[in-house]
Amino acid sequence: MSVVLVPRSSALAAFRQRMDAVTIRIGVLLLVAWLFIIIALPLWALLSKGFENSSGAFVGLDNFVTYFSTPTLFNSVFNSFWVALLATAIVIPLAFGYAYALTRSCMPFKGLFYAIALLPLFAPSLLSAISLIYLFGNQGVLKTLLFGHTIYGPLGIVIAQVFYCFPHALIILMTALALADARLYEVADALGTKPSRVFRTVTLPGAKYGLVNAAFVVFTLVITDFGIAKVIGGQFNVLATDAYKQVVGQQNFSMGAVVGMILLVPAVVAFAIDRVVQRRQVALLSARAVPLQPKQQGLRDAAMTAYVACLAVLIIGVLGTAVWASFIVYWPYNLALTLKNYDFGTFDAAGWSPYFNSIKMAALTALIGTATIFTGAYLVEKTRANSIGRSIAHLLAMLPVAVPGLVLGLGYVFFFNAKWNPLNIFYGTMLVLVVNSIAHFYTVAHITALTALKQIDPEFESVSASLKVSIWRTFRRVTVPICMPAIFDIAIYMFVNALTTVSAVIFLYSPSTKLASVAIVHMDEAGFTAGAAAMATLILVTALAAKLLHLALNRLFFFRAQAWRTR
Amino acid sequence: MEASIGWSATESDTNARSSFLRVRNLVKRFGNFTALDDVSLDVLEGEFVCFLGPSGCGKTTLLRAIAGLDPQNEGTIELGGRDVSKLPPSARDFGIVFQSYALFPNLTVADNVGYGLVNQRKSRAEIAARTQELLTLVGLADQQKKYPVQLSGGQQQRVALARAIATSPSLLLLDEPLSALDARVRIRLRDEIKDLQRRLGVTTIMVTHDQEEALAMANRIVVMNHGVIEQINTPNQVYRKPATAFVADFVGSMTFFDATITETKALRVDGLELKCGAHPFAAGTAVRVGFRPEEVQVRNVTANAANRIVTHVTSLDFLGSFCRAKLKPQSVSNITILADFSANLMRDLNVAEGQEMIVALPPESLHIFARP
Incomplete structure (x- = not known):
């Protein structure tokens, strides 16, 4: 490492490395704060609520x-x-x-x-x-x-x-x-x-x-x-x-x-x-x-x-x-086929909108969830700064697997509906549904990302530092492409689960953000079992289509792009 | 080197006893790949035989065929006069030890050793006594209650050995039992296995890719390559009289040269005229000639010694107990002779790089093989 060899770029490189250190520290802090808001605080709201009366006194x-x-x-x-x-x-x-x-x-x-x-x-x-x-x-x-x-x-x-x-x-x-x-x-x-x-x-x-x-x-x-x-x-x-x-x-x-x-x-x-x-x-x-x-x-x-x-x-x-x-006129007396059960407006004022809400919610969960979870897992696994922060982040990420959707949903009600919480403006919005789904399925996605990241040589970051390249450039150019199959796995996992989940979201929707799974419960409650079956069929078909698309993409894209995997 | 070769049965000795394991015309194919190509072999009762060869040579396949774990496509196997070619492993009467130990992780050391005895419906007291006896034999009597993960690699392999011989099988199969161990443990366990085998007198076949292991342990070595047997003989004979260039190269080290036979007991290597021992080749035949570095004679080379060559030392590699030297003959510049010099010799002759050195290649130490 002769100084003479790198006279001009050394100042820039030093600046870059200092920037890396700063962005990593900020990233870890943001991650911890984010996980506190979406996981720890709602759970805390639930636990404390159990010891309060209806007016909030202990x-x-x-x-x-x-x-x-x-x-x-x-x-x-x-x-x-x-x-x-x-x-x-x-x-x-x-x-x-x-x-x-x-x-x-x-x-x-x-x-x-x-x-x-x-x-x-x-x-x-x-x-x-x-x-x-x-x-x-x-x-x-x-x-x-x-x-x-x-x-x-x-x-x-x-x-x-x-x-x-x-x-x-x-x-x-x-x-x-x-x-x-x-x-x-x-x-x-x-x-x-x-x-x-x-x-x-x-x-x-x-x-x-x-x-x-x-x-x-x-x-x-x-x-x-x-x-x-x-x-x-x-x-x-x-x-x-x-x-x-x-x-x-x-x-x-x-x-x-x-x-x-x-x-x-x-x-x-x-x-x-x-x-x-x-x-x-x-x-x-x-x-x-x-x-x-x-x-x-x-x-x-x-x-x-x-x-x-x-x-x-x-x-x-x-x-x-x-x-x-779901395609039958009147079970079991008239078994003629019909599409009228898919005319959801006749059962429920919301009509088809819950279905599109569900798709939107699942897509946003997959998109935002995958990006934040993978980046978070990268910060936890591959960076060295703020080890306490990273440990806390990992612990919080491992928590949701032990929290049933229903319990998490309750926590979200108590937390995001609370009068003292400035975040209560989001209650009933699509955003809360998305964030709740991300939190609900966080752990499995986090572990998938960690597993993929652990398979990568731990010295990549050191190498990029020695080559005077920003760690984020290595993240974008090497880490993410190598982990692409895992990232797709996480996305499809988030999408399918967000689409089919009932237990958490039943507490969190508002009339404008009613989801398909909630509509099924409502139609069934109102005695429109055929409508409920039709909506459930729709979700099944959509989730299967997403999975098949995932498989096809995997085959088409990764067969060649991941050529380095095969010896 | 010779001193460490150890136990060696002479050929007349092995012929006198009866064949315990008879393998005839064994063929094993995996798809298009022929792993065993018409292999025949006899193993005598009480004998310790090593299958030696590079990876992929078929030695493990042969062992697994004998065990019945990967049945052969063609050929027969007789064990103690009984045709076992078509029998499942459990009906063949052998004990087996794998490189990976393959101890049942959920059972204690004692339960592992007693595993086969339970199958034989022995009483609890009998099993306990036999287990104790075997663990004492392998020096682990105080480890009965431990689980495999709590033992070192060497200890685990001893347990596996005890388990394999617990049911007193007539044949013991060892599949690279020492490869997973570190060097020091390997040599200790090597002696222990050999000692145990001699005491029990159980017919044993061991697969190994380590020539030193095979030379040290076996009564006879079966050298294999590309699914065929290259040579079967005592360690001494395999080392001294390798049947093929492959064996010569794989067992011990040897320097090879292309040569041409000039008359019955002489050949030429690149302008170097050498005398050699008797051989079956006609004059003018192109052959491979090889000799071992330790057979280069340095002391007492008289002026009229056979194959006397004036050389100079071009390099010296210090290898601990000896030095490997590269020697260049003065008359022909484009060949290099490898020679091993003991520490004694290095000191006595004060060998140094660049120094002139007069050596001789004893005619009987030249090994002559057909050119492939």
Whole structure:
């Protein structure tokens, strides 16, 4: 590094590096402030609201005493708990079998069956509930199969939740089962081990973390999901619908906050257990492990195919029922096809506008969310200044995964609706809906970005400094292009989830920003089930189209632009 | 160098005993790639055989075919007089140790070692006793309750070894068992495995790409390349009488020159006339001739010694216990002879770069191979 070699540009370079240091510091501070506003403060608003009365005075545990001494309220805790437990107990084995077949057998059409299983992710949770009403409801075509039991209540909730949660459990279990050390199976085989013992001592322990994780994710999803309980719950009260009734129906914010805090418990417990298990899971798969390649076994593969095909047909059947019913004149008496159910103006004054609101909201969430989350992750992972600020930012970014949408939505109501808050001018605007969705789905996107960034050589920033190039130029010219696939993944994840979410936004919309998922709830409430099915179908189709576009772009664009990835 | 070659069975010794493992005409293909091309091999009872070769030579494929983990496309395998060609691994009676240890991470050391014994429906007390015995054998008796991640690499590999021999298999297969370990541990465990094998008398096959490991451990070495066996012999013979130029180059180091046979016991390398030992080539044949750096004779080179060459030292590389010198003959300038000088010799002769040096290449140490 001879000074003589760089006489003129050194002053400029020094200035540039000082500018970098300043912009990075400002960036980290902005990130922390932003995360405080969109995550920490709304949660704080929720927590403090639980200890206040309706006029805002601190009342200690009074609200909790009231809640737990009112049987009609307290009963919901019990209801939610056993429904969630039952749904989890059904989903996990079903999804494990499906994941096992897709990862460990040589069954045909794995990609197709995987895609089918993921379909419920692209629709609002209540789509499966609407389908169940068409099948088993008062006018249900298969009602006789229930032998006098009613689908409106716990039975309907559990079945609908099983469909809704299946892909969530499947993705986690697929990841858990996909990676396995072939050598362990070979050793077990060489030692003459029976398949059942191999399964017990090698397969299950390897997937243990995934099983625990999936069980908690499903339990939390079920207990905090609002849409299904609302549509098919009937008179059966659960926590999620209670929160809605307290806040929207009775304007009893304090009691709503109490319910919200109760809903936070399983998610926080799940988050804590996940951390502990993850720490103990280290190095189950060593660097020298050889990935397991499934071998053909005629009988097993055939059985697996049959099992997977059965479930796939059920999934398509349930989703398909709602889609089909949305085109029917009068279910089940006049099965002629019609488009009149898509004339939403006849059911709801808002007409088609909720659909376009949803698209706008989802697009803005994807755009703003991806840009801020990725830049934030870059600041956290790749810069060295303000390590306390970066740690706080990372901690806040990891928080939303433990916060159910319904709880976050409540927090937003309490925070953005508060009289003392200058930000309350945004309440009811599209902006709050977008920001809420960004916060809601922050963690997964943040982790995706971090994972992509961690794969890049950590010395890029040092190299750019030594070459006297601004760090932001390296960010734009190298980091972002390399991470483009991850950035697209984040964008599509944000878009699809923002499109299908119900629980958070149900508290936050105003008449001018009503969303499609909210319109579904309203149409169903008003008895226009066909209209609700039509709107849900529309969301499903839109989300699927976005996903297909993503896949096509990936194939077209990254096949060549990411040529450096292939050796 | 010779001193470290160690155990060596003579050929008459190996022929006297009966063949325990018989591999005949084995062929294994992966798509268009032929990993094993008509391989035949006999391993004697109680013998320690090393499959040696560069990566991709088929040595691991051969081991996995013998284990039944990757069944062969053609050919037969007999184990103890029993045709096991079509049997699954569990019916073949062998223990196996992998480079990656492959210990069950969720089981304790004791449970790992006892894993195969449970399959044999042994009583709990029997399993405990046998596990204890084996762990004592590999020097880990006090680590029973630990989990694999809590052990060092060398300890993990000892556990894997104990697990492989727990069920007293008649054949022990070792797939690069030492490659994942650091140099010092590797040499210690190398001696331990050899010692254990001799005490138990279990027929053992080890795959390795490390020639020093193979020379030090094996009774016989099977040198492989491109899916075929290049040579099967004792370490001593493989080193001293490499069957092909590949073997000569892969085992130990050797300098090669293009040469032409001039008469029955003489050849010419670039104007350098050399005497050599007996060979099957006719006069005028183009051949490859090679010799090992340590066989260059420096002391006591008499005026009428065979293959006496006046050279000067062009460079010296210090390699610890010896120096590798580059020597240029004065008569022909465009060939370089590599020679290893011991520290003793360096001191006694005060060797330095640029110095003149009279050396001899003993005719019997010249290895002559067909030109490919």
